[in-house]
Amino acid sequence: MGERSKVNSGSSIAVGSNARVETGSNSAIMGSNSEIKGDGIAAVGANTKIGKEGSNEKINNVSSVGYNTTISSSNVSTLGSNINVGEGRDGAVVLGHGSDAGGDSVVTAVNSATAAGSPLIYKGFAGNLGDKSKDATNSEASNQGRIVSVGDDTKKIQ
Numbered sequence: 001m002g003e004r005s006k007v008n009s010g011s012s013i014a015v016g017s018n019a020r021v022e023t024g025s026n027s028a029i030m031g032s033n034s035e036i037k038g039d040g041i042a043a044v045g046a047n048t049k050i051g052k053e054g055s056n057e058k059i060n061n062v063s064s065v066g067y068n069t070t071i072s073s074s075n076v077s078t079l080g081s082n083i084n085v086g087e088g089r090d091g092a093v094v095l096g097h098g099s100d101a102g103g104d105s106v107v108t109a110v111n112s113a114t115a116a117g118s119p120l121i122y123k124g125f126a127g128n129l130g131d132k133s134k135d136a137t138n139s140e141a142s143n144q145g146r147i148v149s150v151g152d153d154t155k156k157i158q
Contacts, residue, residue, distance in 0.1 A: 001013075001014070001015045001016075002014070002015055002016045002017045002018075002019055002032070003017045003018070004017060004018045005017065005018065005019045005020065006019075006020045006021070007020075007021045008020075008021060008022055008023060009021055009023060009024050009025045009027070010025050011025045011026045011027075012024070012025055012026065012027045012028065013027075013028040013029070013030075014028075014029050014030075015028075015029070015030040015031075016029070016030055016031045016032040016033075016034065016046065017032040017033070018032055018033045018034075019031060019032060019033075019034050019035070020034070020035040020036070021035075021036055022035055022036065022037045022051065022056070023037045023038065023051075023056055023058055024036065024037060024038040024039040024040075024041065024058050024060070025039050026039055026040050027039065027040065027041040027042070028041070028042050028043070029041070029043050029048070029050075030043070030044045030045075031043070031044060031045045031046040031047070031048055031067075032046045032047075033046055033047050034046060034047060034048040034049065035048075035049055035050070035051065036048075036049075036050040036051060036059075036062075037050065037051030037052070037055075037056060037057070037058055037059060038050060038051060038058040038059040038060045038061075038062065038074070039058060039060045039061070040060055040061045040062070041059070041060070041061070041062045041063075041064075042062075042063050042064070043062065043063070043064040043065075043069070044064070044065050044066075045064065045065060045066045045067045045068070045069055045081070046067050046068070047067060047068040047069075048064060048066075048067070048068070048069045048070075049069075049070045049071070050062050050064065050069075050070075050071045051071075051072070052072050052087065053072070059071060059072065059073065059074050059076075060074045060075070061074055061075045061076075062074065062075070062076050062077070063076075063077045063078075064076075064077070064078045064079075064083075065078070065079050065080075066078060066079060066080045066081040066082075066083060066097075067081040067082070068081055068082045068083075069081070069082070069083045069084075069085075070083070070084050070085070071083075071085045072085065072086055072087045072089075073085050073086065073087060073088065073089040073090045073091075073092060074090050075090050075091045076089065076090070076091070076092050076093075076094070077092075077093050077094070078093075078094045078095070078099075079094075079095050079096075080094070080095055080096045080097045080098075080099060081097050081098075082097055082098045083096075083097075083098070083099045083100070083101075084099075084100045084101065084102045085101045085102070086101065086102035086105075089101045089102075111123065
């Protein structure tokens with residue numbers, strides 16, 4: 001529904017000018033100039049691209065809300081605008097404007113946290129990444145398959 005919107009597969013919906021479901025099924029895209037290539041995708045936001053650039057390989061099981069998001073991995077959830085999730089980040093949860101879970105992102109182990117002004121210490125998080133890794137290839141991180149990015153690491157987050 002919308003000028004130049006297009007659905008090339010069954011059980012899918014495209015809403016918005018130039019919104020497209022290129023491949024896959026059971027998917028929905030809502031936002032102008034957006035496209036998805038895969039099964040089980042629900043995306044809301046203009047200029048959203050879900051799928052590997054220049055490839056018809058499917059990206060599956062993605063949920064995304066936010067403007068100008070690019071996702072090239074499966075089983076991903078994003079919330080926020082201007083988010084990038086590169087290849088090899090399957091299972092990532094990415095939150096916040098400008099978050100980047102691309103191939104150059106550093107994954108940092110956080111084993112405990114203290115809220116500012118609070119005596120509470122949060123610890124015992126599931127998983128221990130062991131060290132910093134740009135591609136989650138260290139043995140502990142790759143076995144867990146979890147990458148979480150919150151916000152832009154170059155900007156102060158409150």
